[in-house]
Amino acid sequence: MRRFLIALLLSSALGAAPLQADWKVPIVSRKLSNGLVVVVSEDHSAPTFGLCISYGIGFRLEPEGRTGFAHLFEHMMFEGTPDAPKGVFDQVIEGGGGFNNGDTRYDFTEYIESAPISALDPVLWLEADRLKTLDFSVANLDNQRKVVEEEVRVNVLNQPYGSFYWLDLPQKAFNTYPNAHNFYGDFKDLDAATIQDVQTFYEHYYAPNNAVLTIAGDVKPDEVFAAVEKYFGALPRRDVPPRPNVSEQPQTAERRFTQSDKLAHVPALAVGYRMPPRTSHDAVAGALVGELLHNGEASLLFQALVKDKKVALSVNGGVNWPLGNPFEYNGPTLMSSFIVYPSNVTENQLLDDYDSVIARLKAEGPTAGEMERIKTKMKSDWYGQLEIPISRASALSHAALFDGTADAINRIPADIDAVTPDEVKAFAAQYLVPANRTIINRVPETKADKGGQQ
Amino acid sequence: MKALRRLLVRFEFENGFRIIVTPAQAGVHLMDSRFRGNDGGGRAGRIPIRSTTLRRLALAILTAALLVPLQRAMAQEKVPPLPKELPPYGPLVPFATPNVTVTKLPNGLTVWRVPRPGFPKVALTLAVRGGRAYDPKDQPGVSDLLMAVMDQGTKTRSARQIAEAFAAAGGDLSGDLRPDALLSSVQVLGDKVDGALEVLADIAENATFPDDEVALAKTDALQNLEAQEAEPTFLAQRALAKALYGDHGYAVISATADAINKTTAGDLRAAYRQRFRPDQSLLVAVGDFDPNALEAAIEKDFGGWTAPSDAPLPEPPRPAGNNPHAIFLVPRAGSVQTSLWLGAFGPRRGDPDYAAAQVANAIYAGMFGSRLIRNIREDKGYTYSPGGSIQLRAQAGALLTRADVRNAVTGPSLNEIFYELNRMATTDPSAGEVTRAQRYLVGTNAIFLQIQSAVGSELGWLWVYGLPPGALGQESANIQKVTAEDVAAAGRKYFAAARQTVVAVGEDSVVRGQLGVFGLPIEAAAK
Numbered sequence: 001m002r003r004f005l006i007a008l009l010l011s012s013a014l015g016a017a018p019l020q021a022d023w024k025v026p027i028v029s030r031k032l033s034n035g036l037v038v039v040v041s042e043d044h045s046a047p048t049f050g051l052c053i054s055y056g057i058g059f060r061l062e063p064e065g066r067t068g069f070a071h072l073f074e075h076m077m078f079e080g081t082p083d084a085p086k087g088v089f090d091q092v093i094e095g096g097g098g099f100n101n102g103d104t105r106y107d108f109t110e111y112i113e114s115a116p117i118s119a120l121d122p123v124l125w126l127e128a129d130r131l132k133t134l135d136f137s138v139a140n141l142d143n144q145r146k147v148v149e150e151e152v153r154v155n156v157l158n159q160p161y162g163s164f165y166w167l168d169l170p171q172k173a174f175n176t177y178p179n180a181h182n183f184y185g186d187f188k189d190l191d192a193a194t195i196q197d198v199q200t201f202y203e204h205y206y207a208p209n210n211a212v213l214t215i216a217g218d219v220k221p222d223e224v225f226a227a228v229e230k231y232f233g234a235l236p237r238r239d240v241p242p243r244p245n246v247s248e249q250p251q252t253a254e255r256r257f258t259q260s261d262k263l264a265h266v267p268a269l270a271v272g273y274r275m276p277p278r279t280s281h282d283a284v285a286g287a288l289v290g291e292l293l294h295n296g297e298a299s300l301l302f303q304a305l306v307k308d309k310k311v312a313l314s315v316n317g318g319v320n321w322p323l324g325n326p327f328e329y330n331g332p333t334l335m336s337s338f339i340v341y342p343s344n345v346t347e348n349q350l351l352d353d354y355d356s357v358i359a360r361l362k363a364e365g366p367t368a369g370e371m372e373r374i375k376t377k378m379k380s381d382w383y384g385q386l387e388i389p390i391s392r393a394s395a396l397s398h399a400a401l402f403d404g405t406a407d408a409i410n411r412i413p414a415d416i417d418a419v420t421p422d423e424v425k426a427f428a429a430q431y432l433v434p435a436n437r438t439i440i441n442r443v444p445e446t447k448a449d450k451g452g453q454q
Numbered sequence: 455m456k457a458l459r460r461l462l463v464r465f466e467f468e469n470g471f472r473i474i475v476t477p478a479q480a481g482v483h484l485m486d487s488r489f490r491g492n493d494g495g496g497r498a499g500r501i502p503i504r505s506t507t508l509r510r511l512a513l514a515i516l517t518a519a520l521l522v523p524l525q526r527a528m529a530q531e532k533v534p535p536l537p538k539e540l541p542p543y544g545p546l547v548p549f550a551t552p553n554v555t556v557t558k559l560p561n562g563l564t565v566w567r568v569p570r571p572g573f574p575k576v577a578l579t580l581a582v583r584g585g586r587a588y589d590p591k592d593q594p595g596v597s598d599l600l601m602a603v604m605d606q607g608t609k610t611r612s613a614r615q616i617a618e619a620f621a622a623a624g625g626d627l628s629g630d631l632r633p634d635a636l637l638s639s640v641q642v643l644g645d646k647v648d649g650a651l652e653v654l655a656d657i658a659e660n661a662t663f664p665d666d667e668v669a670l671a672k673t674d675a676l677q678n679l680e681a682q683e684a685e686p687t688f689l690a691q692r693a694l695a696k697a698l699y700g701d702h703g704y705a706v707i708s709a710t711a712d713a714i715n716k717t718t719a720g721d722l723r724a725a726y727r728q729r730f731r732p733d734q735s736l737l738v739a740v741g742d743f744d745p746n747a748l749e750a751a752i753e754k755d756f757g758g759w760t761a762p763s764d765a766p767l768p769e770p771p772r773p774a775g776n777n778p779h780a781i782f783l784v785p786r787a788g789s790v791q792t793s794l795w796l797g798a799f800g801p802r803r804g805d806p807d808y809a810a811a812q813v814a815n816a817i818y819a820g821m822f823g824s825r826l827i828r829n830i831r832e833d834k835g836y837t838y839s840p841g842g843s844i845q846l847r848a849q850a851g852a853l854l855t856r857a858d859v860r861n862a863v864t865g866p867s868l869n870e871i872f873y874e875l876n877r878m879a880t881t882d883p884s885a886g887e888v889t890r891a892q893r894y895l896v897g898t899n900a901i902f903l904q905i906q907s908a909v910g911s912e913l914g915w916l917w918v919y920g921l922p923p924g925a926l927g928q929e930s931a932n933i934q935k936v937t938a939e940d941v942a943a944a945g946r947k948y949f950a951a952a953r954q955t956v957v958a959v960g961e962d963s964v965v966r967g968q969l970g971v972f973g974l975p976i977e978a979a980a981k
Binding site for chain 2: 023045046047048083084085086087088090091092094095096097098099100114115116117118119120121122125126129142143144145146147148149150151153154157158159160218262263264265266295296297298302303306307310313314340342343369372373374376377379380381383384387388389390
């Protein structure tokens with residue numbers, strides 16, 4: 001990360017305009033003796049709190065033969081413990097005026113709650129309780145297996161496009177199991193999961209020394225540290241399996257695929273470029289390029305493809321999209337574009353116009369106006385993620401999980417500001433090349449077979 | 455301008471289902487285990503909070519309930535006992551209601567400002583009365599095109615210049631189009647609010663609806679409609695609105711291909727002149743701004759906007775009669791689930807029993823720990839995504855239920871939904887359920903209203919529904935006053951299965967085969 005600092009000094013030495021980057025969130029951290037990292041961000045604007053506990057396990061590291069297990073396991077975390085049986089968790093949190101949820105991503109699984117401040121102690125107790133042990137119940141596993149299979153049906157199997165732009169694209173773009181399997185899970189793997197798998201996974205990864213607990217909101221750091229010590233302090237440190245090497249051999253040739261879609265009526269294209277590691281100097285330029293191309297109606301791809309050339313209906317995408325922001329990944333990651341296009345446009349027409357946008361970026365780089373706008377937009381979006389306690393806690397937790405400190409949260413606006421047009425140009429030239437990309441064209445199965453919808 | 459609906463927003467969907475997403479979810483809502491907490495109508499604000507723990511409170515209410523002779527059986531609620539070690543809730547702290555300054559410009563534009571120093575952004579919302587229910591009967595969907603093209607050119611700015619001006623302020627304009635109104639919102643950096651305000655005013659006053667932009671919007675709208683025809687949620691919502699509201703303007707949730715084809719740039723300019731007038735509009739600003747500077751900027755940018763001399767369009771009437779008790783089938787070949795959507799007329803926002811219906815809905819299917827979710831998800835595993843909400847219109851309210859269930863359990867799922875609805879209609883809730891639902895509604899609304907753009911949107915819809923900004927606080931106070939008897943009364947009045955209109959999107963043979971036993975007519979859904 002040191003290079004960012006140098007870049008920042010350089011830009012201020014060159015007399016860059018005053019930055020809007022001076023808004024920061026307070027961050028205080030502590031590590032318990034069992035390894036649990038605790039982060040606190042005070043915000044007294046309302047008598048509420050947001051809590052996020054992130055564990056350093058995501059679907060990248062789930063066992064072979066158990067695709068989708070990290071996410072299935074996440075569901076099991078809500079199924080009760082010996083002391084707080086199934087149902088207590090929701091009863092206490094909702095009865096305390098709050099709500100809860102969980103998410104599984106490539107490199108973390110997070111559990112989040114937000115509630116009026118009066119519910120903080122019982123919520124901390126509940127989080128500590130499910131880090132102590134779970135109710136390893138076969139009946140609950142069977143129940144959640146069904147729920148997850150319905151989740152896959154409602155989000156994938158019963159939807160046009162079936163989320164192919166984030167479920168299928170990485171499987172085609174990468175070569176090794178950690179990065180290239182079905183993260184939602186094949187039903188045969190979900191069906192094969194046993195309660196022993198649940199127990200083993202829990203024992204391996206759900207350890208205080210593999211977690212970051214963040215609380216944002218109407219709290220005082222010392223009071224939070226004391227409360228966390230009280231509820232989590234006695235939990236034992238555990239041996240977490242060493243992180244395997246999940247890196248990929250470089251891609252050497254463009255990969256192109258066509259899929260047919262039983263449900264879609266209109267074709268869509270997904271393009272994925274492999275990105276540099278998050279901690280490399282190039283990563284911030286990559287994040288900026290991803291936003292320059294995809295962020296909003298002013299974006300280069302929207303203006304070119306939807307407005308000027310009229311070859312697309314919608315454009316979405318970015319680095320680590322849609323599974324998170326461009327600053328929170330910890331392994332091989334794509335910059336993805338998801339483009340829905342009219343039936344009378346061909347894949348090659350669309351791709352030619354797409355490539356023209358990239359070619360202009362490589363040849364000329366962005367204009368000064370484009371740079372200024374995208375930096376402003378990115379900082380504004382970034383602050384938006386820190387607006388309310390629950391989303392702030394989430395962002396801080398991920399940062400601390402990856403870097404050991406959440407300080408990057410306050411550096412990101414300056415990092416964005418430090419990117420130069422030449423860096424954008426160089427990034428496009430190095431990474432946005434055919435040999436580094438994977439393309440899936442998704443077409444309606446047949447024009448005639450539209451299920452009687454016409 | 456893009457419709458909010460398709461951006462998968464961070465708060466309330468048009469249908470009343472509500473989610474609050476985290477950064478990891480921003481953009482697309484996926485792979486979260488719990489799906490959504492929602493209530494579809496609860497609002498936060500200042501509430502009389504008793505300084506006690508919930509457990510003590512619940513115990514007191516429970517004791518009191520035992521002494522009151524019940525007219526009906528109390529629902530048997532299986533709730534596990536709380537762990538002995540669980541610490542009690544702390545003392546409750548009252549929530550502050552957003553502090554709204556109300557002014558009106560001489561041209562009739564209403565302005566609601568909510569200064570909130572600290573977080574360095576400002577949310578702007580322009581609410582304009584007149585949505586899909588105001589479209590000509592033979593042109594359903596004029597509003598959709600109006601929204602799509604209103605920011606694609608003004609007398610002095612091109613579409614691209616408009617998009618770039620908002621981006622330069624740190625925002626993106628998005629539209630929330632419903633039957634009664636169109637809300638246009640943008641959230642920008644506080645020190646760049648002037649630039650955004652100027653462009654927003656330009657769009658409100660000087661949109662030109664250029665011929666080429668209208669032509670492109672029509673082509674895209676036809677293709678987007680084609681794409682949406684593949685989505686079960688779109689098909690279900692369209693069918694349900696048609697079934698509930700029949701010939702009423704509230705039956706329209708999207709443009710038809712026919713209306714898109716025949717709408718001209720001239721039609722859009724005429725509709726824009728009719729609807730975009732200061733005396734039928736509200737501007738809301740929430741966030742970190744200098745109140746005096748913002749007031750001056752608003753006067754500068756919006757002061758020259760003039761209303762035409764003719765009368766504004768009339769509001770739609772109250773829908774008459776009852777919604778039909780029948781099953782409306784939308785056949786969808788290849789479906790691996792049946793999407794069940796149920797609707798029944800309920801209270802309007804502002805009706806005396808609205809708060810009781812909110813609490814009843816939370817108990818029924820609005821909270822994660824609600825009866826329906828515990829039943830068909832956490833017990834039976836039929837579905838990932840069940841939920842209940844209250845859909846609001848200026849002249850109507852509708853209780854909605856949804857669940858996407860695997861084909862094999864289509865019939866059993868509707869049976870359980872009917873059972874839980876009838877349980878609401880025939881038995882009393884427990885005191886614990888009522889207290890939890892009240893606390894949930896008031897607390898989550900307070901959290902929701904920490905999002906400045908949510909405050910802007912909430913205030914905008916309050917105004918559309920003819921309610922004052924103080925309703926934000928009043929509604930939470932009303933929720934606090936609801937008794938178990940009020941909830942039971944709302945249950946009797948609105949929840950019975952016999953009141954429900956049912957929409958099923960799925961394989962024709964699955965739906966007919968499994969839903970025939972209910973003895974309801976199975977009708978083809980209208981488009």
